[in-house]
Amino acid sequence: MSEVSYETVMLEEPTLPKPRYLFVGLPDAGLVGQIAAEYLIRETRMAEVAHFYLQKLSPTIVQVSGGLAKPPIRLYYSQNMLVFNSWVAIPPALATDVAELVCSLATKFDVYALISVTGIPVPNRLDLERLGVYWITSNEELAKETEKMSLAPRFDEGYIAGPYAPILLESKRRGLRNLVVTVESFLDLPDPEASAAAIEVVSKFTGFSVSTDNLLKEAEAIRARIRGLMEETKKNISGRAGPTTYA
Amino acid sequence: MSEVSYETVMLEEPTLPKPRYLFVGLPDAGLVGQIAAEYLIRETRMAEVAHFYLQKLSPTIVQVSGGLAKPPIRLYYSQNMLVFNSWVAIPPALATDVAELVCSLATKFDVYALISVTGIPVPNRLDLERLGVYWITSNEELAKETEKMSLAPRFDEGYIAGPYAPILLESKRRGLRNLVVTVESFLDLPDPEASAAAIEVVSKFTGFSVSTDNLLKEAEAIRARIRGLMEETKKNISGRAGPTTYA
Amino acid sequence: MSEVSYETVMLEEPTLPKPRYLFVGLPDAGLVGQIAAEYLIRETRMAEVAHFYLQKLSPTIVQVSGGLAKPPIRLYYSQNMLVFNSWVAIPPALATDVAELVCSLATKFDVYALISVTGIPVPNRLDLERLGVYWITSNEELAKETEKMSLAPRFDEGYIAGPYAPILLESKRRGLRNLVVTVESFLDLPDPEASAAAIEVVSKFTGFSVSTDNLLKEAEAIRARIRGLMEETKKNISGRAGPTTYA
């Protein structure tokens, strides 16, 4: 809805079979979606599709990989899946700009559905052996389809805030399909186990082939590596109204 | 008066007999108006008329109902009544935008009068057996008419602030009829009993048929369910000048 | 000087003999000017001339009188005097907008002079039997005239801040006559006695006929009724540089 100001630098024209999906990885509670996105990129050796330069993303943070500087928001793909991932926390003031960008990409690449993965912080997370997974959709058609697939129970009543909320609302406004997979998670500890649970559901929904074995094996290392991003993200989460009721 | 920026998505063209009324439910002291609006919607199984996307409503909050995402400000109707309800607190900075939107809807649907319901916090609320109800109108013609109906005594001298104030002022400026029903209530505890008292008066004024029995029965459950919204709303209320004198 | 945004709704075309005066009542130290203005309106049963809708006056506050909603800034008149009065505190950020509006009204109604009344807080106010009154003018011509009338001594050296300051400066810039009557007063207690002392001087200057007897009789009741407005006004006064030297 608002005026967007970013520049897209295309590195490669991706070739994906249909139906295609756009997986969105943004730092949020437990970094559940971001860890999932980064894992998909590494594990399936995705190709770099585009770099995004967001004018208002201040202060500027540059990611360095193998001595090479890169803007921290990038697009990747393999098989039938595009992955949009941010290696930096999205300030709340930029969340609607990012939602615009993500929805534009969904249209540009003619994807069947946007897929978001977000954590629902639960106080008893440590005691949970099996993490509850629930879905939300942007429209009734996708809700029916998801219900038929028996992937997970639906998120019944409540609210969604955070960086995935404007994407969900903007998808609905534009008539795009957006499947939001919510997983019980820690609030401000990186939660790779929650990411794994979400990937299982996403994999079933999209047919994208990936094993979460390595994600679970490397959980400890990921938690350590991603601590800085969790700190930055915490500043945006704290004091925010999370989902208040579900299932 | 200010430049409004929202998008309306119409779901259904409502058919209402005349004279029509537009009931406005916004989170304010005791959530009196919001609880009343939501009760009317549920109890009389109102049909969904429109969704509103407010650009400046930040951070974005999405309401989820039965797994389906919805923008949290929506319009409903049944019989001769439209109900505009917000499931999220309105930041003071957006109150005039919402007033614009509400007054535009009153004109669009050619309603006879806007109806607002708001709580007047009283310190001795717990001791009151019967809650005082008082009315305010946007113009003399409606004041005379209301006086004749002997619905309740008038609000004599004082001030009105909060989300209903810009609607009242904008109605006056545009020459629209706005009946404000004020009820003695709690400040920051959801007050379904106050909502019930207001609905009785509104029902007499509009001829809209509804029983408040279920509202009083479910009062405890409503108080529990709506706690999160009350918390958000408290932030806007605190430090605000409420009505200072009345009756 | 700045871009003004308000809407004026005229209720009646006033008929005043010349020379006409525009009395300005704005909440400031001791509410001296505001109490004086409201007293003139009530005591001489002034007619309502216009309502003003100020776009930027946020949060919106609506005044209710006899069940009827009114914008809290209005224009009245009787005999040769227009009275502009605000029933709400003017945020400092709006003071220049109000100055524009007031000076435009002075031109529109072709008044001979604007008349402001403001309190000069003195620490020993309680001990004063007779309150010092001093005048300031926007130009030399009016200064000479005022001096000749021996109404009161002049305010010799110092500064004026608060809501009357931009009116005084804007009057000077536009070449309008502005008489400022300053009275020793309380800082943050409503001071009807100071208002009465000012009205005596204003009455002599303009020939406007009014007795201050009732104002002095009702002093206690006024102090009680106007407490809320004093609280709001205090927020704007505190920390402000008041007149630093005088007489």
Place this chain on the structure above:
Amino acid sequence: MSEVSYETVMLEEPTLPKPRYLFVGLPDAGLVGQIAAEYLIRETRMAEVAHFYLQKLSPTIVQVSGGLAKPPIRLYYSQNMLVFNSWVAIPPALATDVAELVCSLATKFDVYALISVTGIPVPNRLDLERLGVYWITSNEELAKETEKMSLAPRFDEGYIAGPYAPILLESKRRGLRNLVVTVESFLDLPDPEASAAAIEVVSKFTGFSVSTDNLLKEAEAIRARIRGLMEETKKNISGRAGPTTYA
């Protein structure tokens, strides 16, 4: 450089022999320049040349002198000297606007040089019998000329911040001559003795005839009278990087 918004009201067309000078008096450390400017105005009975209405100077402060209201920034002259003086503290956000205004006046009246006087706060000010005076210039030509006159040693290495800094930079940018006379002074006590030391140097540089005897005699009275302005000015000075090295 930025867009300036002020209105100049000319009271008199000054007649000055060439070379002319524009002395700038702005409240800063020790009020050294402001006290000097006001002394020049009073002592040599300068004529009032212009009043300046700065739109963004908020909150509005009006100076009163002999019952007459005046904008607190004004221009005076006598002999070969114009004096620009502000009776109010300049908020840092307005400093570049004032620099624009001052440089425009220098061009309009075709002055040979702008002259600024500013205090360099020194911790041992109380122990100093003779105050160090140092000069800075906006360009090399003026530096050579000043050096030849042996008025004082030059300010060798360091930084200048505060309201005189943007005037110095803007003069340089526009190719105007600006002589800055810096004097050791108190930080937040009005320092008329420092003003006197500066005036001696300015007098030699410009040929402007004035004795500083009265300034030294009235030092105590000035300190008392100007306390309020010093308080306002302190808010702008505190936390600012002053000149860090000199001589």
Place this chain on the structure above:
Amino acid sequence: MSEVSYETVMLEEPTLPKPRYLFVGLPDAGLVGQIAAEYLIRETRMAEVAHFYLQKLSPTIVQVSGGLAKPPIRLYYSQNMLVFNSWVAIPPALATDVAELVCSLATKFDVYALISVTGIPVPNRLDLERLGVYWITSNEELAKETEKMSLAPRFDEGYIAGPYAPILLESKRRGLRNLVVTVESFLDLPDPEASAAAIEVVSKFTGFSVSTDNLLKEAEAIRARIRGLMEETKKNISGRAGPTTYA
């Protein structure tokens, strides 16, 4: 990317053999780059090329050198090297403007590569006998070239924030070569030894001839002189996400 507003005053048209380099000295952790830049300017008696007037650089700070005022951001050169140096801390809000300016200069003078030098704060800095130096580049071509020269190991994985980050990102966006030399350093103590280590690498990369002997000899004096700038710079650094992982 954003609208830049600065004015460039050219003092001399520099004549440099190709390939030319643009060394950027901005105050950041340990002032490593700024100290290096100032040393290159002094030690090789560089000629002053240009002065930059940045409109938004507020509050205005003027540098004084030998009694002469200068804007604190200037361009110098000798041999095949241009040096852009800021004698004042760059507020984060201005960092993208400075990046625009620096990249424009790189294009204007047709340089082969931009060279940035920045400190990586390490807690055990005091214990290090030999400081680790690592490089980052804006593109793969330069990365390969740098790798071949065996100047230093590459910065492997991590993030770069601070004033050099937007220059790196903007260089990448414009397709300019930017070599960033990072050196282990103190966080908020000026670190001339780190600057010397960086200069060694830069000298090898560019062929620019300079000895760091004097820099090491004067280290103590530099640390004392530059304390004020370090204080200003600290305000921008504190709370910032520095490089989180390397080597």
